[in-house]
Amino acid sequence: MLDFKWRHFQGEVILWAVRWYCRYGVSYRDLEQMMGERGVGVDHSTIYRWVQKYAPEIEKRLRWQWRRPRSTSWRVDETYVKVRGTWTYLYRALDKHGSTIDFYLSPTRNAKAAKRFLGKTLNGLKDWEKPEVINTDKAPTYGIAISELKAEGKCPQTTLHRQVKYLNNVIEADHGKLKQLIRPVRGFKTLKTAYATIRGFEMMRALRKGQAAIFNVTQDIHGEARIVERAFGIGASALADAVALIGEQLELQPA
Structure with a gap:
């Protein structure tokens, strides 16, 4: 995963933090404590740098998936x-x-x-x-x-x-x-940092409104997370996710 080369944390953790910040409207310090509760010790200033780098990149990579008006x-x-x-x-x-x-x-x-x-x-x-x-x-x-x-x-x-x-x-x-x-x-602090952060907010708002629902295999919050992860090559492809989900559903059906 070249996108996260030289980072102290794995890509999953970084995207997890960026998604939470852009989706739930928490402060950097609150997010630092929330992640600490889950065993991830990261400073709020580091999370800020993650958001500045990866929020615009997430919006850029997913733009073709959510940016399609349903009405003229x-x-x-x-x-x-x-x-x-x-x-x-x-x-x-x-x-x-x-x-x-x-x-x-x-x-x-x-x-x-x-x-x-x-x-x-x-x-x-x-x-x-x-x-x-x-x-x-x-x-x-x-x-x-x-x-x-x-x-x-x-x-x-x-x-x-x-x-x-x-x-x-x-x-x-x-x-x-x-x-x-x-x-x-x-x-x-600056127009550049404001726009970088807002790009993340707008992208997560679009996902939350179901604008990329066709790519959300499980049609839930886990599916939203997978949309973001797949954009960075983390985990299986959408097709593999769909096949795995169908397999799970078939196993749950009574014989």
């Missing part, structure tokens, strides 16, 4: 994240069912940032995955960004930009759940 009706909004005492802006896009499509952390809130975010979100999607409707708040920046993306051929000409406040209740509620994970951090 999107909800786009931004929320505030404090970085070194200054508010920054986390742009987010969900479909109408609440599935995360993409996100982007920006130091500014203007048409340029909105365009950069929407361009990133549209990039890599198939034509049938691109939005028929994008619902936003009343901020004029989104209208400018969408118009420019249409002119550049990056957004379908038929995409309707709608500004209906109550339709964004889905994404506003999801902001709150994400903030529960961010709260124990008590402020990020």
Whole structure:
């Protein structure tokens, strides 16, 4: 496992810590104690370094598995994240069912940032995955960004930009759940560390919402853990996991 070469701990332990931190909204010191109860003596500063290195890598490797909108009706909004005492802006896009499509952390809130975010979100999607409707708040920046993306051929000409406040209740509620994970951090030091950590939060939120359910062999929390481990070549393949599960189920059936 070259991804964990020269690390004092095994890859399973490192991914275990990163998953717990990004999924449950605990502080680094609390996680240090939780791991100590399980016989893993690791300092909270080491866990921090693990999160900074591996949370973005997990999100990158699993991106193709969870990032597929279930609807062409999107909800786009931004929320505030404090970085070194200054508010920054986390742009987010969900479909109408609440599935995360993409996100982007920006130091500014203007048409340029909105365009950069929407361009990133549209990039890599198939034509049938691109939005028929994008619902936003009343901020004029989104209208400018969408118009420019249409002119550049990056957004379908038929995409309707709608500004209906109550339709964004889905994404506003999801902001709150994400903030529960961010709260124990008590402020990020830099934009880079903030974005690295948030990538882990967003990825684990997507898995928790079942966005990679097709790859979750056991359809439970253990299956989520295996999705992450397989991305780093730890343990058996998904096919081997499925075969083993079927074998266990057959053994449990009465003769």
